[in-house]
Amino acid sequence: MAAERADAARNREAILRATEELLALHGPERISLDAVAARAGVGKGTVFRRFGSRTGLFQSLLAERAARIRAAIDGGPPPLGPGAPPRDRLLAFLDELAGLAAKNIALIAAHEQACAADKHQDPTYRRWHDHLAGLVGQLRPEADAEFVAHLLLGSFDGELVRRMTGSGGVDRLRAAVRDLATTVAPESAR
Amino acid sequence: MAAERADAARNREAILRATEELLALHGPERISLDAVAARAGVGKGTVFRRFGSRTGLFQSLLAERAARIRAAIDGGPPPLGPGAPPRDRLLAFLDELAGLAAKNIALIAAHEQACAADKHQDPTYRRWHDHLAGLVGQLRPEADAEFVAHLLLGSFDGELVRRMTGSGGVDRLRAAVRDLATTVAPESAR
DNA sequence: ACACGAAACGGACCGGCGGTCCGGTTGATG
DNA sequence: CATCAACCGGACCGCCGGTCCGTTTCGTGT
Numbered sequence: 175m176a177a178e179r180a181d182a183a184r185n186r187e188a189i190l191r192a193t194e195e196l197l198a199l200h201g202p203e204r205i206s207l208d209a210v211a212a213r214a215g216v217g218k219g220t221v222f223r224r225f226g227s228r229t230g231l232f233q234s235l236l237a238e239r240a241a242r243i244r245a246a247i248d249g250g251p252p253p254l255g256p257g258a259p260p261r262d263r264l265l266a267f268l269d270e271l272a273g274l275a276a277k278n279i280a281l282i283a284a285h286e287q288a289c290a291a292d293k294h295q296d297p298t299y300r301r302w303h304d305h306l307a308g309l310v311g312q313l314r315p316e317a318d319a320e321f322v323a324h325l326l327l328g329s330f331d332g333e334l335v336r337r338m339t340g341s342g343g344v345d346r347l348r349a350a351v352r353d354l355a356t357t358v359a360p361e362s363a364r
Numbered sequence: 365m366a367a368e369r370a371d372a373a374r375n376r377e378a379i380l381r382a383t384e385e386l387l388a389l390h391g392p393e394r395i396s397l398d399a400v401a402a403r404a405g406v407g408k409g410t411v412f413r414r415f416g417s418r419t420g421l422f423q424s425l426l427a428e429r430a431a432r433i434r435a436a437i438d439g440g441p442p443p444l445g446p447g448a449p450p451r452d453r454l455l456a457f458l459d460e461l462a463g464l465a466a467k468n469i470a471l472i473a474a475h476e477q478a479c480a481a482d483k484h485q486d487p488t489y490r491r492w493h494d495h496l497a498g499l500v501g502q503l504r505p506e507a508d509a510e511f512v513a514h515l516l517l518g519s520f521d522g523e524l525v526r527r528m529t530g531s532g533g534v535d536r537l538r539a540a541v542r543d544l545a546t547t548v549a550p551e552s553a554r
Numbered sequence: 555a556c557a558c559g560a561a562a563c564g565g566a567c568c569g570g571c572g573g574t575c576c577g578g579t580t581g582a583t584g
Numbered sequence: 585c586a587t588c589a590a591c592c593g594g595a596c597c598g599c600c601g602g603t604c605c606g607t608t609t610c611g612t613g614t
Contacts, residue, residue, distance in 0.1 A: 179610060182562060202481070206600060217564025222602065224562095283481075290477050291392070294523055317547075318540040321519075321528060325544065328518030329511075333484055338511060350508040354515065357507075357548055369581060369590060396571060407593030412573065 186224045188214040193235055194281075202283035202332065207231070232281070232288040233296055239278055240298050243270050247305060260312040261359050267305065268326065268351050275330040276344040283332035302327060313359040322358060329354070376414045378404040383425055384471075392473035392522065397421070422471070422478040423486055429468055430488050433460050437495060450502040451549050457495065458516065458541050465520040466534040473522035492517060503549040512548060519544070 178186070192214035196205045207228060211218040225231040243254075252258035253266040275282055289296050294303075306323035314322075328334070329351050338347040368376070382404035386395045397418060401408040415421040433444075442448035443456040465472055479486050484493075496513035504512075518524070519541050528537040 179561060181609070185562085204600095207602090208600075211564090218601090219564055219603080219605095220562075228601065287480050290480065291473075291523075294527070317543060318536070321524075321540040322544065324521075324524050325515055325518050328515050328521070331514075331518070333481075334511075334514050337484070346508070350511040353507060354512065354548075358544075371581070372591065375592085394571095397573085398571075401593090408572090409574080409576095409593055410591080413591075418572065 182224070185214070185216050185220055188216060189221055189224060189231070190235055190238065193231060197280040197284060200280075202280050202336075204287070205284065229288045229292070232285040233298065235281060236278075236285050236296075236298050239281065240274065240302075243267075243274060244298075244301065246270070260309045261361075264306070264309045264313065264359055265352060265355055267309070268329070268355050269348060271302070271330055272344065272348045272351050275335045276339050276347060279332060279336055279339070282330065282335065286332050299327070310359065317358075326351075326355070326358075372414070375404070375406050375410055378406060379411055379414060379421070380425055380428065383421060387470040387474060390470075392470050392526075394477070395474065419478045419482075422475040423488065425471060426468075426475050426486075427488050429471065430464065430491075433457075433464060434488075434491065436460070450499045451551075454496070454499045454503065454549055455542060455545055457499070458519070458545050459538060461492070461520055462534065462538045462541050465525045466529050466537060469522060469526055469529070472520065472525065476522050489517070500549065507548075516541075516545070516548075 189210060192210050193205070196209060196213060207221050208218060210231070211221045214221070221231065225234055246254045247267065249255060253262040254270060256263075258266070285296075286293070289299075293299055303320075303323050306326055307319045310317060310322050310326075311319035329347070335347060338350065379400060382400050383395070386399060386403060397411050398408055400421070401411050404411070411421065415424055436444045437457065439445060443452040444460060446453075448456070475486075476483070479489075483489055493510075493513050496516055497509045500507060500512045500516075501509035519537070525537060528540065
């Protein structure tokens with residue numbers, strides 16, 4: 175694939191920005207792609223050429239927001255990055271996700287409803303899941319790591335995050351996740 | 365509220381049956397209310413008068429399917445019903461839900477996407493959640509019972525159930541849920 | 555500087571769906 | 585049997601995701 179043309183790149187950026195703004199503006203309300211296109215000062219066709227579908231748009235936006243964490247995980251310093259013991263990596267990762275989720279409630283909600291059917295296909299979700307499953311597998315080889323990983327990611331469901339942070343702030347979410355994780359992967363685990 | 369007229373009751377039943385049939389027929393694919401109405405041999409208006417909205421329809425259907433469990437919980441014999449120690453009730457309840465979910469994957473999926481935004485408002489979901497939160501609160505008073513209850517219910521997410529039962533059958537789901545529950549509420553807990 | 559083809563643009567257009575409305579029909583009641 | 589509220593059906597509405605195609609713009613080779 176050759177490099178993207180300058181106008182194309184500019185429009186992609188404009189569309190992502192517009193989506194963010196509308197998300198911040200209207201909260202978790204449904205946002206129409208017409209609205210996104212209008213705000214970006216772009217035709218609707220352009221939105222679809224750049225992102226393929228509603229789903230693709232929100233996946234891209236989430237991927238962008240998650241890029242920092244992703245980089246930290248597979249190349250950054252411990253405990254998030256490689257090198258630390260699995261238990262520390264698990265806790266650090268979940269902590270990071272809690273922060274991300276709390277700061278992006280609207281995006282998470284939009285992403286959920288856009289990807290509803292194929293949540294498990296979303297690249298970002300998969301990455302997170304695989305990372306978690308790997309760690310859980312090391313910590314508790316006898317458990318169904320795949321399953322546990324999915325459940326742990328359930329902590330960052332939009333509605334749930336809204337509730338938790340609504341009464342108790344990010345700290346409540348962080349604490350609850352941390353508590354659960356330490357229960358699943360107790361101190362005793364290597 | 366006075367009793368329902370005979371034709372009204374008949375139509376409500378026809379609509380619920382038609383929905384079930386379409387669910388069984390087309391799996392988790394999106395089902396339009398036009399299709400439901402057509403199959404029930406009824407006008408679309410009737411569907412809305414009876415159930416208020418797409419959401420209402422699927423909520424009603426789920427409530428119907430869950431009625432047996434509901435009755436067993438607040439009036440049946442232990443360990444599902446009152447009387448047994450919380451830990452046994454917890455495990456029995458989750459086991460029951462696993463069975464229900466495995467048998468109603470399509471309905472669960474439809475219900476999820478129909479209630480997406482207000483999952484936490486759904487009467488059935490609330491009932492389940494409150495029951496779980498109560499038990500968890502007894503077993504681990506120091507934990508965030510509300511949060512844990514939501515996560516446990518995450519076990520019955522449509523997509524997840526599909527995956528689990530797809531490779532391993534109901535037993536895999538049952539085992540995984542049971543394992544997790546015993547971890548969260550260990551033997552030592554009273 | 556210019557010409558030229560590929561790539562991108564935008565907005566009219568389409569089909570489908572959830573939900574509403576209202577003129578006609580039906581079932582309970584006395 | 586008369587009466588009337590409740591109910592029925594399906595035409596209708598507005599919205600939205602997604603497509604299409606005539607037009608414009610960008611980058612490259614000359």
